[in-house]
Amino acid sequence: MEFVIETILVILKMIYYWIKAIVMTFVPTSFQAKNIAGDLVLVTGAGSGIGRLLSIRFAQHGCHLVLWDINTRGNEETADLLRHLGATVSAYTVDLSKKEQIYRAAQKVKEDVGEVDILVNNAGIVTGKKLLDCPDSLIQKTMEVNTMAHFWTVKAFLPGMIERNHGHLVTVASGAGLIGVAGLADYCASKFGAVGFDESLRFELEALGKDGIHTTVVCPYYISTGMFSGVKTRFPRLLPIVTPDYATDKIMSAILCNQNVLCIPHSLYISLALKGFLPAKVGLILADFLGISHSMDEFTGRSKDE
Template sequence: MNFFLETLKVIVLLVYYLLESLVFLVVPARKKNVSGEIVLITGAGSGIGRLLAVKFASLGATVVLWDINQEGLKCTVGLVKETGAGRVHSYVCDCSKRQDIYRVADQVKKEVGDVSILINNAGIVVGKRFLDSPDSLVEKTMEVNTMAHFWTYKAFLPAMIAANHGHLVSIASCAGLCGTSQASDYCASKFAAVGFAESIDIEMRSLRKTGVKTTIVCPYVINTGMFDGVKSKWPRMIANLDPEYVAERIVSAVRQNQEVLLMPRIAYLLPFLKSFLPVKALVLLLEYFGLDDMMNTFKGRPKKE
């Protein structure tokens, strides 16, 4: 009897959750108020991190900016102050070093307070073939793109759990859903970031800490300079993403407690196709869309940046 009742309950809830998701596709969920929240953004000295800082500050949040580039931080702070809303604090932090993360995290907790929205945005890309990638850069890619998430969660998650309130945002990549050539370390780091965020989300649910939300963001190439030189084979179908659009979508996803955000929308087909297509068929599609060798034209940001 218990087996029957539990199975019936699962079936009913599955149907309910599916219908709920369909409704939210037509009628978006109500956006939560982030005014007064303390939002920490890593990699805030440029690109998406800078845009997110400005957008969250304009909504009345206190933004805490981390970056290894002090000049970049100063520029972001200036842009945030121009909004005239929210407060801004900046810290130079090397997200490839665990002890630096813990040290600066302690400063933030003492000087600003408990972080309630954590956005792991800092990332690097090497863009070389596997055997041409220096060991030191492979290690740094994993440290910044993956391991930093472990240390920031350890630093700020306890307070979120204690209050049963918070939001963990992982800026991953479509490269965390499907491998591509000349990005083995980058893909590995993003696959790991996605898996880590999913695991922590399940852990929070098992602990009944439903007030601690998770958003995993997997965008295609964004025109921030990080992937300069990479161009879509069919730009009308899969175009490089506008940074302003991406930042706006991320803020909306956080405010609506959206668990997963893939950009562009066609990217939602990728996990589905991988689940049943033969490998040769999947590779054929990757070749057709030019995703198998998209890094061949990779240049990246100029070294002076």
């Protein structure tokens, strides 16, 4: 009897959360957004692109910022922009491929400014090389920055969040963390790792009953920040290369609404659902037709002096 009641309760809960999710897609973000003013936000890869834009948005929401990047100049430029907005900012030069540097910088952040409320694991790199052309060292670096760094930053800052049952872990992954792409084996593997890390953490926090700590994983297709310069899309309406501002607005909305998974553009949700039941060969044909399999053919990436 107990089992029957448990099963009915689970079904009712599932229906409730399903309906809630559908209804919430029609409720404007401004009605759902949480207040993050005064929160301490750490953004990795804050020296350019999405990291810089997210930092600016957080500052506009009244947050205090901690900026990490390997690129000291870019990071300081972001810090100056934020100071002009009146935000409190601390910038640190950190190489996220080095675990010891991460732990050392995390300790320094705690001593200098305190416990982090929102951790945004955004820094990322791409080699853009086919597997057999890619030096081992670059493959390892990609895994270290795009995946392993997430383990170390979360291990450093999650205990403080658990103690206060307050926090938000944001993983800037990629659509390439959901679906494999020709020419991006190392990048895809690293982003699949990041997506899996986020998903497991979400389950772990649920099991711990820490309902005040939220997770958001971000899976964009291409964004015109320069990181993927040269990439092409065959169907820009279906799979657009979005602007950094557009992507940042979507990411901010997802964070403010405690959205767990964000795909940009929406068509990625459909691709993900199709992947679940289409035979693998059909997936290959579709990826080829949609131009995904050739999107990296003219990739140049950032030039050295960018």
